[in-house]
Amino acid sequence: xxxxxxxxxxxxxxxxxxxxxxxxxxxxxxxxxxxxxxxxxxxxxxxxxxxxxxxxxxxxxxxxxxxxxxxxxxxxxxxxxxxxxxxxxxxxxxxxxxxxxxxxxxxxxxxxxxxxxxxxxxxxxxxxxxxxxxxxxxxxxxxxxxxxxxxxxxxxxxxxxxxxxxxxxxxxxxxxxxxxxxxxxxxxxxxxxxxxxxxxxxxxxxxxxxxxxxxxxxxxxxxxxxxxxxxxxxxxxxxxxxxxxxxxxxxxxxxxxxxxxxxxxxxxxxxxxxxxxxxxxxxxxxxxxxxxxxxxxxxxxxxxxxxxxxxxxxxxxxxxxxxxxxxxxxxxxxxxxxxxxxxxxxxxxxxxxxxxxxxxxxxxxxxxxxxxxxxxxxxxxxxxxxxxxxxxxxxxxxxxxxxxxxxxxxxxxxxxxxxxxxxxxxxxxxxxxxxxxxxxxxxxxxxxxxxxxxxxxxxxxxxxxxxxxxxxxxxxxxxxxxxxxxxxxxxxxxxxxxxxxxxxxxxxxxxxxxxxxxxxxxxxxxxxxxxxxxxxxxxxxxxxxxxxxxxxxxxxxxxxxxxxxxxxxxxxxxxxxxxxxxxxxxxxxxxxxxxxxxxxxxxxxxxxxxxxxxxxxxxxxxxxxxxxxxxxxxxxxxxxxxxxxxxxxxxxxxxxxxxxxxxxx
Numbered sequence: 001x002x003x004x005x006x007x008x009x010x011x012x013x014x015x016x017x018x019x020x021x022x023x024x025x026x027x028x029x030x031x032x033x034x035x036x037x038x039x040x041x042x043x044x045x046x047x048x049x050x051x052x053x054x055x056x057x058x059x060x061x062x063x064x065x066x067x068x069x070x071x072x073x074x075x076x077x078x079x080x081x082x083x084x085x086x087x088x089x090x091x092x093x094x095x096x097x098x099x100x101x102x103x104x105x106x107x108x109x110x111x112x113x114x115x116x117x118x119x120x121x122x123x124x125x126x127x128x129x130x131x132x133x134x135x136x137x138x139x140x141x142x143x144x145x146x147x148x149x150x151x152x153x154x155x156x157x158x159x160x161x162x163x164x165x166x167x168x169x170x171x172x173x174x175x176x177x178x179x180x181x182x183x184x185x186x187x188x189x190x191x192x193x194x195x196x197x198x199x200x201x202x203x204x205x206x207x208x209x210x211x212x213x214x215x216x217x218x219x220x221x222x223x224x225x226x227x228x229x230x231x232x233x234x235x236x237x238x239x240x241x242x243x244x245x246x247x248x249x250x251x252x253x254x255x256x257x258x259x260x261x262x263x264x265x266x267x268x269x270x271x272x273x274x275x276x277x278x279x280x281x282x283x284x285x286x287x288x289x290x291x292x293x294x295x296x297x298x299x300x301x302x303x304x305x306x307x308x309x310x311x312x313x314x315x316x317x318x319x320x321x322x323x324x325x326x327x328x329x330x331x332x333x334x335x336x337x338x339x340x341x342x343x344x345x346x347x348x349x350x351x352x353x354x355x356x357x358x359x360x361x362x363x364x365x366x367x368x369x370x371x372x373x374x375x376x377x378x379x380x381x382x383x384x385x386x387x388x389x390x391x392x393x394x395x396x397x398x399x400x401x402x403x404x405x406x407x408x409x410x411x412x413x414x415x416x417x418x419x420x421x422x423x424x425x426x427x428x429x430x431x432x433x434x435x436x437x438x439x440x441x442x443x444x445x446x447x448x449x450x451x452x453x454x455x456x457x458x459x460x461x462x463x464x465x466x467x468x469x470x471x472x473x474x475x476x477x478x479x480x481x482x483x484x485x486x487x488x489x490x491x492x493x494x495x496x497x498x499x500x501x502x503x504x505x506x507x508x509x510x511x512x513x514x515x516x517x518x519x520x521x522x523x524x525x526x527x528x529x530x531x532x533x534x535x536x537x538x539x540x541x542x543x544x545x546x547x548x549x550x551x552x553x554x555x556x557x558x559x560x561x562x563x564x565x566x567x568x569x570x571x572x573x574x575x576x577x578x579x580x581x582x583x584x585x586x587x588x589x590x591x592x593x594x595x596x597x598x599x600x601x602x603x604x605x606x607x608x609x610x611x612x613x614x615x616x617x618x619x620x621x622x623x624x625x626x627x628x629x630x631x632x633x634x635x636x637x638x639x640x641x642x643x644x645x646x647x648x649x650x651x652x653x654x655x656x657x658x659x660x661x662x663x664x665x
Contacts, residue, residue: 003086003089003101004101005214007098007101008074008089009213009214010096010098011073011089011092011093011095011096011098012060012072012073012092013213013305014096014097014098015073015092015095015096016037016057016060017055017056017057017060017061017062017072017073017076018037018039018055018057019095020073020076020077020092020095021039021041021044021055021062021076022039024044024080025041025042025044025053026041026042027039027040027041028040028041028042028051031051034338035308035309035338036058036265037056037057037058037308038054038056038057039054039055039056039057040052040053040054041053043064043066043067043069044080045064045067045069045079045080046064046066046067048066052064052065052066053065053066057305058255058258058306060072060073062076073088073092074088074089074092077091077092116182117182117185117186117239117240117241118216118217118218118241120173120178120182120183120186120188121186121209121216121217121218121219121241122216122217123172123173123176123178124169124173124186124188124217124220125158125160125207125209125217127160127169127172127173128160128161128162128169128207128209128220129158129159129160130160131160131161131162131163131168132154132159132160132161132206132207136161136163136164137161137163139225140161140206140225141161143206143225144159144206147274147278147353147357148278148281148357149277149278149281150281153277153280153281156280157208157209157277157280158209158217159206159207159208159209160206160207160209161205161206161207162200162202162203162204162205162207162222163203163204164203164204165200165203166199166200166203167199167200168200169188169189169200169202170183170188170189170198170199170200173188180198183198184198185239185240186236186239186241187201187219187236187237187238187239187242188200188201188202188236189201201234201236201237202220202222202234204224204225204226204229205222205223205224205225205229205234206222206223206225207220207221207222208220208221208222208223208249208273210235210236210242210247210249210291211250211251211252211253212241212247212252213251213252213255214252215252218239218241218242218247219235219236219239219241219242219244219247219291220235220236221233221234221235221236221249221273221291221292222234222235223273223274230510230534231510231514231531231534232514233272233273233292235291235292244291244292244293245293245296245298245299246296246298246299246302247291247299248269248288248289248290248291248299248302248303249273249276249288249289249290249291250276250280250287250288250289251288251302253280253285254267254285254286254287254288254306255267255306257285257286258286258306258307264285264286265307266286266307266309266310266311267286267287267288267303267306267307267310267311268284268286268287268288268310268311268313268344268368269287269288269289269290269295269299269303269310269311269312269313270287270288270289270313270351270352271289271290271313271314271315271320271323271351272289272292272351272353273289274353275287275289275351275352275353276288276289278352278353278356278357279352279353279356279361279364281356282356282360282361282364283361284356284361284364284365287313287352288303294323294326294327295312295323295326295327295330296330297330297334300327300330300331300334300341301334303341304334304339308338308339308340309339309340309341309342310341310342311341311342311343311344311368311371312324312327312341312342312343312344313343313344313345313346313352313367313368313371314327314343314344314345314346315346315350315351316345316346316347316348316349316350317348317349317517318517318519318598318601319517320345320346321345322521322524324343324345324377325377325381327341327343328341328343328374328377328378328381331374332374332378332404332405332407332408333407333408333409334409335374335408335409335410335413336410336413337410337412337413340373340374341374342371342372342373342374343371343372343373343374343376343377344367344368344370344371344372345367345372346367347367348602348605352364355367375417375420375421378401378404378405379401379421379424382397382400382401382404383397383428388428388429394429397425398425401421401425402418402421405417405418405421487561487565488518488519488520488522488523488562488565489519489520489597490565490566490569490571491590491593491594491597492518492519492520492523492590492594493523493562493565493566493571493574494566494571494574494586494587494589494590495516495518495587495590495591495594496518496523496526496527496530496562497559497562497563497566497574497575498573498574498583498586498587498590499513499530499587500530500543500546500547500550500559501543501574501575501576501578501583502543502578502580502583502584502587503534503541503542503543503546504540504580505580505583505584505587506530506534506541510534512591513531514531516591516594517598522558523558525555526550526555526558526559529549529550529553529555530546530550533545533546533549533550543576547559563575563576571586573585573586574586574587574590597637600633600636600637601637603633604630604633604634604637607626607629607630607633608630610626611623611626611627611630614626
């Protein structure tokens with residue numbers, strides 16, 4: 001029976017080779033390094049007294065330095081136990097908990113088609129590489145030079161350029177006798193029953209080939225050259241070859257960087273293609289990235305197959321902090337002894353590309369060296385909401401922490417997390433003589449560092465402030481309270497609903513809108529769906545079409561809640577009845593308030609960070625100045641929140657509505 005490569009890869013990936021070999025040998029405790037997946041034993045193929053038989057889980061291979069035997073999972077069973085290949089495959093599949101495939105002529109045909117599609121993707125890659133070197137690729141070459149990429153790096157990652165043409169790639173592949181069905185199956189053209197003539201999916205974009213774990217091109221990411229493009233980055237759609245949530249950019253190359261005596265000791269997950277490439281050029285070759293979306297469970301499993309403690313590196317802005325929090329929640333249920341994640345948060349406003357391009361690899365190496373464990377990430381997120389000045393609020397924090405760690409599946413890991421959190425809670429609520437105003441308790445007036453509240457021991461010092469202060473400041477609004485949906489701030493509701501009800505605004509100002517960073521979690525999810533709908537729409541997106549798509553994806557309840565919230569607040573000009581002129585004005589005013597709120601939060605964070613430093617220096621005069629400045633910022637934030645519903649134009653009917661005027665209710 002012939003087995004597909006994808007099936008063999010899957011069962012190999014699910015079962016570490018050490019599990020297969022470990023049933024027949026005893027690992028040497030002195031030489032074996034279990035966390036690195038590096039095992040030594042006396043060779044089962046020849047008699048010996050000192051261990052020279054070596055296997056590595058990362059490579060999925062074994063080798064004996066005494067007798068020279070080597071192989072993979074299947075070779076071990078065929079050579080040592082005398083199984084034939086199908087029997088060896090069945091043994092490994094049983095260990096992986098995967099059913100053996102039944103003889104299927106259609107499956108074999110699909111496997112042959114997959115191989116053919118990979119050949120087509122290789123042709124497309126070569127075409128894009130050639131176009132980058134032609135006159136039409138001059139602008140793209142200039143952009144890559146400005147980003148500091150060398151010719152060698154461009155060649156290593158096989159970067160290319162998709163010309164500004166609707167059919168350049170399609171015609172090239174047709175000239176190579178590639179049938180249109182295969183071009184469509186690879187996702188290289190946009191096609192469908194409502195599209196009379198298919199056209200190239202990628203146009204006027206720098207092209208990033210995406211490779212499988214077997215280093216075959218399976219998809220592309222494209223970075224737009226035009227500032228007017230609807231989407232800055234565009235990925236291939238899902239195909240027979242490509243399932244976005246199962247792939248990490250640069251995975252195969254990063255995995256190789258960990259092999260050998262001098263290899264990297266972990267994988268680093270960053271946020272984007274250019275981050276990975278810039279780090280590689282700086283000598284950091286063990287970086288990978290998800291493909292424009294949040295890290296998925298399958299991608300996290302990929303990381304854990306290579307290293308027990310990957311580092312998740314996020315930008316230091318609000319979006320990066322929220323992405324780190326989502327990744328923490330993703331990892332918690334799957335923790336096991338010796339398997340976790342660490343978090344590295346970059347300086348605010350910086351990404352990995354910025355750090356290494358301007359200052360070399362040293363600053364980035366320091367960020368990774370200071371990566372914090374998952375327990376610290378969870379703790380700082382939970383205390384960020386502040387306000388622990390009553391027993392009830394302290395009990396609420398304790399209950400919330402217990403609820404978060406209850407999802408950990410492994411009993412022993414969960415028990416140790418429970419003990420760790422108890423220790424943190426006891427230290428956090430112990431009265432302290434730290435700086436505070438006269439008459440305030442040790443728990444603090446607001447639960448904020450530097451504002452009467454005590455500094456949690458786990459966040460002391462500049463490094464702790466970098467992680468703890470950032471998380472504390474940027475995760476105050478979760479969007480969900482004990483399982484039910486909470487209302488967003490009015491300015492966020494106006495921003496979202498004005499665009500949903502008037503999607504022409506989205507097409508007028510896409511880049512500005514795509515950069516909006518909502519505090520409310522459910523709005524983040526909704527906004528991602530709105531932007532995706534705008535990118536995928538082949539024509540001008542109507543309100544009815546957008547609403548239908550959002551309802552199909554489960555956002556109907558949220559949209560109804562937002563609409564009722566704004567009508568209760570008499571903010572009619574963001575509703576569907578408002579004229580486009582009023583909706584545009586509502587959007588602009590709400591966006592201005594939103595940006596002002598972000599600036600104030602950033603200013604507050606900077607003051608709190610400086611307070612931590614001044615506390616260690618013992619400068620009482622400077623501390624008094626900082627407390628005064630922080631109080632002013634807090635008052636300005638409160639004034640801004642009170643201003644949301646009474647700014648010019650909010651809550652007042654302009655008289656311009658679609659169809660007929662509506663009443664004030």
